[in-house]
Amino acid sequence: MKIATTIEEVRQEVREWKRQGLTVGLVPTMGALHEGHASLVERAYRDCNRVVASVFVNPTQFAADEDLESYPRDFEEDCRILQRKGCHLVFHPSVSEMYPEGFATYVELTSDMTKQLCGKTRPGHFKGVCTVVSKLFNIVTPDKAYFGEKDAQQLAVIRRMVFDMAMDVKIVGCPTVREADGLAKSSRNDYLNDDERKAACVLYRALQAALEYIGDGPHAVAVSAPGTSAGPCTEASNVLPLIRNIIAEEPLAEIDYIEIVDGETLQPVEIIKAGDLIAIAIYIGKTRLIDNVRV
Numbered sequence: 001m002k003i004a005t006t007i008e009e010v011r012q013e014v015r016e017w018k019r020q021g022l023t024v025g026l027v028p029t030m031g032a033l034h035e036g037h038a039s040l041v042e043r044a045y046r047d048c049n050r051v052v053a054s055v056f057v058n059p060t061q062f063a064a065d066e067d068l069e070s071y072p073r074d075f076e077e078d079c080r081i082l083q084r085k086g087c088h089l090v091f092h093p094s095v096s097e098m099y100p101e102g103f104a105t106y107v108e109l110t111s112d113m114t115k116q117l118c119g120k121t122r123p124g125h126f127k128g129v130c131t132v133v134s135k136l137f138n139i140v141t142p143d144k145a146y147f148g149e150k151d152a153q154q155l156a157v158i159r160r161m162v163f164d165m166a167m168d169v170k171i172v173g174c175p176t177v178r179e180a181d182g183l184a185k186s187s188r189n190d191y192l193n194d195d196e197r198k199a200a201c202v203l204y205r206a207l208q209a210a211l212e213y214i215g216d217g218p219h220a221v222a223v224s225a226p227g228t229s230a231g232p233c234t235e236a237s238n239v240l241p242l243i244r245n246i247i248a249e250e251p252l253a254e255i256d257y258i259e260i261v262d263g264e265t266l267q268p269v270e271i272i273k274a275g276d277l278i279a280i281a282i283y284i285g286k287t288r289l290i291d292n293v294r295v
C-alpha cells in the first residue's frame, strides 16, 4: 500500500492504473477509521481493481465552534486498517495541499436539501463536504466512490451534486455498520464516557420502535397520497411523538432533530412511504450523534 501526500503523486499512480485498463474505487474518509469505513474499503476492493482511500480531516466542513481540533486522528492505525482491507493507495494531504493560498472556489447545493436535517444546525457543513468531495473526485478520477448510509443526508447531497454536475463517477451507498447493541459505528463514539455510551443506544432503540410501529398493520391508516403506493400508509405525525417520547426517557439525551423525510429530496413527508428516511440527531453530553433508517 502506497501513501501519497500530494495531488501529483495520486495523479501519477492513477494515470498508470488507467493506462493498464484498471478500474478505481475511492473511499473518502476523515480517518479515525472503524468497521464502518472498513466495510466501504471491502466493498470497493470487491468492485474495483484498485482502491484509493483519502484520509483528510476537512476543515471547511467544520463550523468555528465544532470539533475540528479535537477530531480523533490516528494515521498509523488508519493505515494498518486500510492495508488489512486491501487498499492500494492512501491519499493523506496537508490542509495547504487541498486548500492552497488564495483558495476561493466552493461547490454548494442551492436547494433546500442542505438546509434540512443536519443543515439546520450545521449551515456551512455540506458546502465543505461537496467542495472537498468534488476536489477528491477531480484528483482521483474514480470509477466508483463509496459512502456510508449512516450519513444519509451527505449521501443524498453527493448523489445530487454528481447528477447536477454530470460527474463521471458512480456513487455507491453502503449499509450502516452497528455495534452489537445497535449503536451505529462512528468516529465520534470515541468521545462518549461509559454512561454516555450506554445512553447512546436510545437512538437505535427509537428508530427500531418507529420501524416496528410503521410495519405494524393496526397503526396504519388507509389513505393514499400523491406519490405513495395505494394501500395502508402511516402518518408521520403519529410516529414522530413515539420517537420523541422514547428519547425523552433517556436523561443524558437531548434532541437536535427527529424527522421523517423523502429519501431522495430530504423534504419532510406527512404520509410515510417506502424509501423515506427516519433521521435523528441527538446530543449525548457534548457529543452529537446521528442515525437513520429507511422505511
Ligand code: PAF
Binding pocket: 028, 029, 030, 056, 058, 061, 129, 132, 133, 151, 154
Ligand atoms: O463522511 C466523511 O467522513 C466526510 O464528510 C467526507 C465524505 C470524507 C468528506 O470530508
